[in-house]
Amino acid sequence: xxxxxxxxxxxxxxxxxxxxxxxxxxxxxxxxxxxxxxxxxxxxxxxxxxxxxxxxxxxxxxxxxxxxxxxxxxxxxxxxxxxxxxxxxxxxxxxxxxxxxxxxxxxxxxxxxxxxxxxxxxxxx
Amino acid sequence: xxxxxxxxxxxxxxxxxxxxxxxxxxxxxxxxxxxxxxxxxxxxxxxxxxxxxxxxxxxxxxxxxxxxxxxxxxxxxxx
Numbered sequence: 001x002x003x004x005x006x007x008x009x010x011x012x013x014x015x016x017x018x019x020x021x022x023x024x025x026x027x028x029x030x031x032x033x034x035x036x037x038x039x040x041x042x043x044x045x046x047x048x049x050x051x052x053x054x055x056x057x058x059x060x061x062x063x064x065x066x067x068x069x070x071x072x073x074x075x076x077x078x079x080x081x082x083x084x085x086x087x088x089x090x091x092x093x094x095x096x097x098x099x100x101x102x103x104x105x106x107x108x109x110x111x112x113x114x115x116x117x118x119x120x121x122x123x124x125x
Numbered sequence: 126x127x128x129x130x131x132x133x134x135x136x137x138x139x140x141x142x143x144x145x146x147x148x149x150x151x152x153x154x155x156x157x158x159x160x161x162x163x164x165x166x167x168x169x170x171x172x173x174x175x176x177x178x179x180x181x182x183x184x185x186x187x188x189x190x191x192x193x194x195x196x197x198x199x200x201x202x203x204x
């Protein structure tokens with residue numbers, strides 16, 4: 001949803017790689033949970049990768065872009081870098097999740113969401 | 126040229142529209158200027174903050190009140 005920038009609120013955009021592996025699934029679930037918790041607005045990384053201007057310029061105009069990548073391949077971060085956009089990356093594998101091995105349970109999503117949120121220092125909207 | 130100003134009608138949106146009209150007039154460009162205020166339509170373009178400026182189908186700026194000179198640069202084809 002679009003926000004009017006008439007006020008002084010910070011705009012935080014969250015994207016996830018949403019890749020095929022378990023780590024991509026976790027990144028997606030964590031991003032959606034962070035959004036539900038009011039820590040930012042989630043947008044489509046695929047749209048950024050496709051270079052759709054509304055998405056690209058929104059990311060350029062945001063105060064912070066949080067990119068959740070599943071693994072060190074870092075596809076999300078690479079998309080931002082390719083577009084010349086500033087970003088802060090969080091890797092799911094940095095939180096003890098093993099690519100191709102760890103089961104993505106509800107408890108794990110909640111735990112990783114909490115730990116990722118703690119690294120972001122964002123006040124809830 | 127088609128110019129769209131995306132915004133719900135706040136003061137910043139009105140300021141951007143005013144500067145766009147001034148820049149268009151100064152450059153003597155033949156342009157159709159439309160305002161898009163429907164929030165769902167704006168969101169469908171991937172625009173997450175307003176005001177935003179779209180020229181010929183491409184979003185050029187989001188969440189900023191551009192100066193008249195910045196608008197002119199976009200109108201002249203600059204990035």
